[in-house]
Amino acid sequence: MCKLMWVNNEQYQLQKNVEQAGSFLSHFTLDQVHRVTKFHHTYEKFNITPLRSLKAFASLVGVENVIVKDESFRFDLNAFKVLGGVYAIGRYVADQLGRDIDIDELSFEQLKSEEIKEQLGDLIFISTTDGNHGRGVAWAARELGFQARIYMPAGSAEERLQNIENEGAYAEITTMNYDDTVRYTSQLAKENGWIIVQDTMWEGYEEIPLWIMQGYTTLVKEIVEQLDEAPTHVFLQAGVGSFAGAVVAFLQQYYEQEITFVLVEPYVANCYYESFKAGTEQFVTVGGEMQTIMAGLACGEPNPLAWELLKTYTKVSICCDEEVAATGMRILGHPLATDQRIIAGESGAAPVGCFYELMTNRQYTELKDTLQLDENSRVLFINTEGDTDVENYRNIVWHGKYATI
Structure with a gap:
């Protein structure tokens, strides 16, 4: 099997798609993103994560610059996901109080007050995760004085389970894949009156996933404020697409x-x-066990809102094997010359591995030409996670597991 399979999006920016997606863009305007960022900044330990310029790597592969936003530093949780979870839970709590978190300018500290806890009682938030999202939900629930129950798909790493339990949540690894576990937790939420916090949508469950997506935009606002000029290319991890x-x-x-x-x-x-x-026009779902080291991307059903956006504005979709993600981890973990080291987990490094492969393997010349990657390209990546599974990270980066043959 080839290391990469790719497809050119034939629906790319068709007028009818642009018109359909236009209404969804209003949820992600600069004004809206500013409000989200303002809430995140009310957390007393909030820090902006670094943006790295890998000039030596860029020179090696023949582009102007390679830029990596490193989310492994986010809230000391080693991943970006907490941005979505804490904003969504904050919005939910504010709604239960009959207030608007943005208009009323409610702060993180106000929402965690004993007065609010007494008004709302013991709320329980439930979610499905490969690790990062669930840890963020567990952290946010605990910080705001509530409880969380987190369910993980079969094959999830024990270390990620332990990290969630360390945040004070109940956590369990199921025998199901990610999408079936989502359905299971949704049913548990209905039966027990718990609040499901999931970053994918289905009919009747649209509000909280939108809040989660909006929560992610804080890191994007940071990027544009850190950049000197716009990127020409952005490689992004898919998963459900949120x-x-x-x-x-x-x-x-x-x-x-x-x-x-x-x-x-x-x-x-x-x-x-x-x-x-x-x-x-409609997306396709995939099933099966979906066992991959890229656990954060092991999702077979797109978020419908994300699908409307991504089918309109995405140029190419690539799927890759385990070796490609492992290569990305090693590239970032062992930088060239004065480039700074970036500790990236499997899902965090996959786009870098794909990029390196298509830039250096003649087998993908057509893909490189389709994307018009050349000496004028400024390519942006987002390292969505650090070494959230330390043992596997060490096996890959130190011991050469999933080495390219």
Whole structure:
């Protein structure tokens, strides 16, 4: 099997798609993102994560610059996901109080007050996760004085389970894949009156996933404030598409120039690749066990809102094998010359691995030409997670597991 499979999105920026997606962009305007960021900044330990310029790596592969936003520093939780979870839970708590978190300018500290806890009682938040999202939900629930129950798909790392339990939540690894576990937790929420906090949507469950997506935009606002000039290309991890959709929606509006967006997924969970390949208005789902080291991307059903955005503005969708993600981890973990080291987990490094492969392997010359990657390209990546599974990180980066043959 090839290391990469790719499909050119034939629906790319068709007028009818742009018109359909236009209404969704309003959720990710600069004003809205500013309100989200303002709430995040009310957390007393909030810090902006670094943006790294890897000039030596860029020179090696023949582009102007490679830029990496490093979310492994976010809230000391080693991943970006907490941004979505804490904003969504904050919005929910504010709504239960009959207030608007943005208009009333409620702070993190106000929402965690004993007075509010007494008004609302013992709320329980429930979620499905491979690790990062659930840890963020567990952290946010605990910090605001509530409880969390987190369920993980089969094959999840014990270390990620332990990290969630360390945040004070009940956590359990199921025998189901990610999408079936989402359905299971949804049923538990209905039966017990718990509040489900999930970053994918289905009919009747749209509000909280939108808040989660909006929560992610704080990191994108940081990026545009840290950059000197706009990127020409952005490689994004897919999963259910919520993160990628939020990034695309904001950048598409913020910069008055065309940006080439590329999605990256594992072979075994390539719902966006299959959806673009099908060339239909509706997305395609994939099933099965979906066992991959890219656990954060092991999702087979797109978020419908993210699909509307990504089918409109994404140029190419790529799915890759385990070796590609492992290569990305080693590239970032062992930088060239004066480039700074970045500790990236499997999902965090997959887009960098894909980029390196298509830039250095003649087998993908057509893909490189399609994306118009050349000496004028400024390519942006977001390292969505650090070494959230330390043992596997060490096996890959130290011991050469999933080495390219």
